[in-house]
Amino acid sequence: MKIRTRFAPSPTGYLHIGGARTALFNYLFARHNGGRFILRIEDTDRERSKEEYTEAILEDMRWLGLEWDEGPFYQSHRFALYREHAERLLNEGHAYRCYCTPEELEERREEALKRGRPPKYDGRCRELETPPEGRKYALRFRVPEGRTILNDIVRGTIAFEHQEIEDFVVLRSDRTPTYNLCVVVDDALMEITHIIRGDDHINNTPKQMLLYRALDYPTPEFAHLPMLLGPDRTRLSKRHGATAVGAYMEMGYLPHALVNYLARLGWSHGDQEIFSREELIEKFTLEGVGRSPGVFNPEKLLWLNHHYIKSSSPEELMEPFLRQLDTLGVDATGDERLPLIMRTLQERAKTLKEMAESSLFYFTEKVEFDEKAEKKFLTHEKAALLEMIRDGLKGLEPFTAEDVRALFEQITEEQNIRLKDIAQPVRVALTGRTVSPGIFETIEAMGRELAIKRLEDAIRRIKDRAREGITA
């Protein structure tokens, strides 16, 4: 049988890290087995569902490269289907009409909680002989006696006593279906073979299994993934900081870094840390999924991001890098120096945002001098050295980092000075700061024209200051 998995987010918020991991595991499992990955939007909560969230979720899925084979299907378009199934349950005796109002139920629930009793529906409408006139009713599933055994692929065997399960609502009094019904009907009709989801759904599973049975559909396999936790070991949520996938895109993360990180959170393949997409597909199995919840660790994600930035080609990073520059107000499109510039920054930037920020000196008209740096390194006695470099660069041909190095070495030798005596002043002259990529590669990437202009500017500043010093 062909394997079919699905990811079924509800559009009541943006795609978050936990959801993305669930989607990824479904995707990988389907791809690994040559199956199909289906996307379904669970938007039956009309109050909270928003179209903008749906759009954002789809965009984030695409960004992560989690291509789905079918869908997106929208539950809000399938209400008739769910009602039909609810009717069937009613007609076949698996469901009954419940005339209790939400207010009454809420009251009883609070009462039960206050007394320390389980806040379970008491089943009072189960065998109603004389239903009240003119009152709205909901449809509740009649949970039979016995127990349900779940053979979870990652958890193993879990038994649920039916006594613990209340007669849950399948169709609300406004005729809208509830989650448990929708999920089962859709998963059954879409012929989902493996339900891979967060283990916050474990307690729903027996209800759903009961529904499959009552509806006479084959029960799929279940695999419940351990939760993702925040640093305080509670379920990962917004209050733990950035958890939306889109936020990571904006912060300059590479989609594959996130994919690689998420894959290793709750799944492992021996000691391997770095996986290409192809490797993930090839190696992913549910047997490799762990059982214990995992703490989301931004530091390790950052490391992976850095790893992929370092090992990518400038061409691969070009588009997202330009986007980051754009948000900083720089349009560098078409700048031929870009590949060289990027190469100087790749091993120094953990995110593309950081990379864009530290690349600004390449693109601005004038350098912004760090006051301390200028005072310390652009001193009067360095002016002559800067002039030598400037002159040397003028005729340097070809103009590669290696040629620049040769020029510097020649000068340090002639002047009997160390490289550091000249590299720092030049660095400050060119970038305004004491920290930058290697000075030779920086000069090459910057280009002859800009480099010379900046050296001259620095020399002028030194001389201007000296003159002021004399007159003052």
Add this chain to the structure above:
RNA sequence: GGUCCCAUCGUCUAGUGGUCCAGGACGUCGCCCUCUCAAGGCGAAAACACGGGUUCGAGUCCCGUUGGGACCGCCA
């Protein structure tokens, strides 16, 4: 409170009864390299929650304790 789940370094994890005085990775610290910052190299500190069993032998199996988490809706 009830039900269910989980338990190896700070974090992610390897480990499927002996090869584990527990391995890798992130992070941390130290050293080296060095034109700054990185990167890189080398090294260090750092864990089997506890208690009982089972077994010749337990991180690995069983039970309990403790601790953590999730769920208990006419939300999904």
